[in-house]
Amino acid sequence: MSLQATTWQTVGPYFRIGLEYLNTTDLAPAGTPGEPVTVEGQILDGNGKPISDALIEIWQANASGEYGGTVDNPVDGAATVFSGFGRVPTDDEGRFSFSTIQPGPVAGPSGAMQSPHLAIRLTMRGLLRGLSTRMYFPAETLNSDPILQLVPEQRRATLIATQKPGTPATLQWNIEMQGERETVFFDC
Amino acid sequence: MNQNPDHDELSIGIAAPVVPNSRPSQVTSYRRPYPGTQPEYLHSPYVSSIERAPKQPLIKLPHTLTEVTGPAFAPALVSPKTADLTRQNGREAIGERITVSGRVLDENGKPVRNTLVEVWQANACGRYLHKRDQHDAPLDPNFTGQGRVMTDDYGAYKFLTIKPGSYPWRNHYNAWRPAHIHFSLLGPAFATRLVTQMYFPGDPLLPFDPIFNCTADDKARNRLISQFDWETVLPEYALAYKFDIILRGSDETPFEVQR
Numbered sequence: 001m002s003l004q005a006t007t008w009q010t011v012g013p014y015f016r017i018g019l020e021y022l023n024t025t026d027l028a029p030a031g032t033p034g035e036p037v038t039v040e041g042q043i044l045d046g047n048g049k050p051i052s053d054a055l056i057e058i059w060q061a062n063a064s065g066e067y068g069g070t071v072d073n074p075v076d077g078a079a080t081v082f083s084g085f086g087r088v089p090t091d092d093e094g095r096f097s098f099s100t101i102q103p104g105p106v107a108g109p110s111g112a113m114q115s116p117h118l119a120i121r122l123t124m125r126g127l128l129r130g131l132s133t134r135m136y137f138p139a140e141t142l143n144s145d146p147i148l149q150l151v152p153e154q155r156r157a158t159l160i161a162t163q164k165p166g167t168p169a170t171l172q173w174n175i176e177m178q179g180e181r182e183t184v185f186f187d188c
Numbered sequence: 189m190n191q192n193p194d195h196d197e198l199s200i201g202i203a204a205p206v207v208p209n210s211r212p213s214q215v216t217s218y219r220r221p222y223p224g225t226q227p228e229y230l231h232s233p234y235v236s237s238i239e240r241a242p243k244q245p246l247i248k249l250p251h252t253l254t255e256v257t258g259p260a261f262a263p264a265l266v267s268p269k270t271a272d273l274t275r276q277n278g279r280e281a282i283g284e285r286i287t288v289s290g291r292v293l294d295e296n297g298k299p300v301r302n303t304l305v306e307v308w309q310a311n312a313c314g315r316y317l318h319k320r321d322q323h324d325a326p327l328d329p330n331f332t333g334q335g336r337v338m339t340d341d342y343g344a345y346k347f348l349t350i351k352p353g354s355y356p357w358r359n360h361y362n363a364w365r366p367a368h369i370h371f372s373l374l375g376p377a378f379a380t381r382l383v384t385q386m387y388f389p390g391d392p393l394l395p396f397d398p399i400f401n402c403t404a405d406d407k408a409r410n411r412l413i414s415q416f417d418w419e420t421v422l423p424e425y426a427l428a429y430k431f432d433i434i435l436r437g438s439d440e441t442p443f444e445v446q447r
C-alpha cells in the first residue's frame with residue numbers, strides 16, 4: 001500500500017486557540033538532571049519586523065543524549081515531567097523565551113556523534129508548511145557535528161546560540177526568515 | 189546499487205571515532221514528499237508568505253535519531269469533553285452539529301495509534317475566540333472552537349462539533365476563507381509533524397482560496413476536502429463528515445548491502 005502524506009496548510013492566523021494549552025516556558029521540572037539553560041530570542045521577517053504570531057516547537061534529548069518521554073499538561077507553563085518537548089509562542093515583540101536543560105550528545109549517521117542541539121520546528125501565519133531548524137550550544141565542540149558540516153561555513157553561525165553577556169546560563173538565539181543573516185532551515 | 193538517490197543521505201560518512209557508548213545510529217528515514225503534493229514556502233497569492241518564506245535553499249537533512257524520535261502524550265490530555273466542541277459548562281453552542289471522523293494512517297497504510305489530534309476552528313458565524321479576530325460576527329459564549337483526541341488502535345478519531353462559518357480576511361480584495369477546521373498532529377516522530385486544514389465538499393469559496401490552492405498537485409489538494417458521510421450521520425442529531433489523514437511513512441527500502 002502506498003499513500004501520499006497529507007498536504008500541509010498554514011497554522012495562521014488565529015492558531016493559538018487550539019495549541020496553547022500546551023505552551024511551555026520551562027521544559028525541565030526542578031530536579032531534572034542536566035545543566036539548566038534559558039534560551040531567549042526574537043523572530044524577524046524579511047523587513048526586520050518582529051513576528052508576533054509565530055510558534056516554535058522544541059524536541060531535545062535529555063542530559064544523557066537519550067530521546068523519549070511523555071508530555072503531560074503543564075502547570076503555569078512549567079512541564080511536570082521532562083519529555084524533551086516544548087511549545088513556545090512569540091509575544092507582541094516577536095520574542096520568545098524558555099528554560100530547559102542542555103541535552104547530551106546524540107548518535108548521528110555512520111557512528112559519528114552529533115553535538116548537543118535542540119531540534120526546532122517553526123510555524124506561523126504566512127508559512128504554508130512548517131520549517132525545521134536546529135539550535136546548537138556555543139560552548140560545545142561543533143566542528144565535528146555531521147549536520148553542521150552540511151551547512152555552508154558562512155551560514156553556520158545562524159544555528160549557534162550566543163552567550164548573553166553577564167548571564168552565563170542564558171543564551172540568545174534569533175531566527176531571521178530572510179536577509180543577510182537568514183537562519184538556515186532544513187528540508188527535514 | 190542504491191536504487192533511490194533521494195535517500196542516500198545516511199551514507200554521508202563524516203569520519204569520526206566510534207564512541208564506545210554510542211547507540212545504534214542506523215535509523216530508517218521517513219519518505220520525502222511526492223513532487224507537487226506539499227506547498228512551496230513562497231506562494232505569492234498568499235501575501236503573508238512574501239516576507240516570511242525563506243529565500244535561501246533549504247539544506248537537506250538526513251534523518252538522524254533526532255528526527256525519527258518524538259514525544260508520547262499522556263492520556264490525561266484528552267477526555268470525552270475535549271472530543272465534544274458543542275457544549276461548554278453544559279450549555280449548547282449554536283450552529284449545525286456535525287461529526288468529523290476518520291483514520292490517521294502512515295504512507296505505508298499502517299494505522300497511527302495513540303497519536304494526538306488537535307483541532308481548532310471558527311464558530312458557526314465565522315468568528316474565532318481570539319483577541320485579534322476583528323470580524324464583525326457574533327461570538328458564541330458556549331463555543332471555544334478547540335478540541336483534541338487520541339487515535340485508537342485502528343488509528344481512528346472522532347469529534348462532535350459545529351460546522352464552522354466562512355470568514356473574511358485581508359489577503360486580497362473581498363477575500364473570504366472557505367469553511368475549514370485546523371488540524372495538528374505530531375505523529376510518532378519529529379519528522380512526521382503535520383498541520384493542515386480540512387475543508388467541506390461543495391464550498392463555493394474553494395477555487396478562490398490561495399491557501400487551499402497552494403499545491404501544484406490537484407489530487408493532493410482535493411484530499412483536504414472532507415467527504416459527507418451518510419452512513420455515520422447521527423439520526424435527528426448531527427450530520428457527518430469523514431476526513432482521513434496520512435502522515436509520512438518510514439522509507440522501508442532496505443539499505444545497500446556490500447556484494
Ligand SMILES: [Fe+3]
Pocket residue numbers: 012013014310365368370
Ligand atoms: Fe482559520
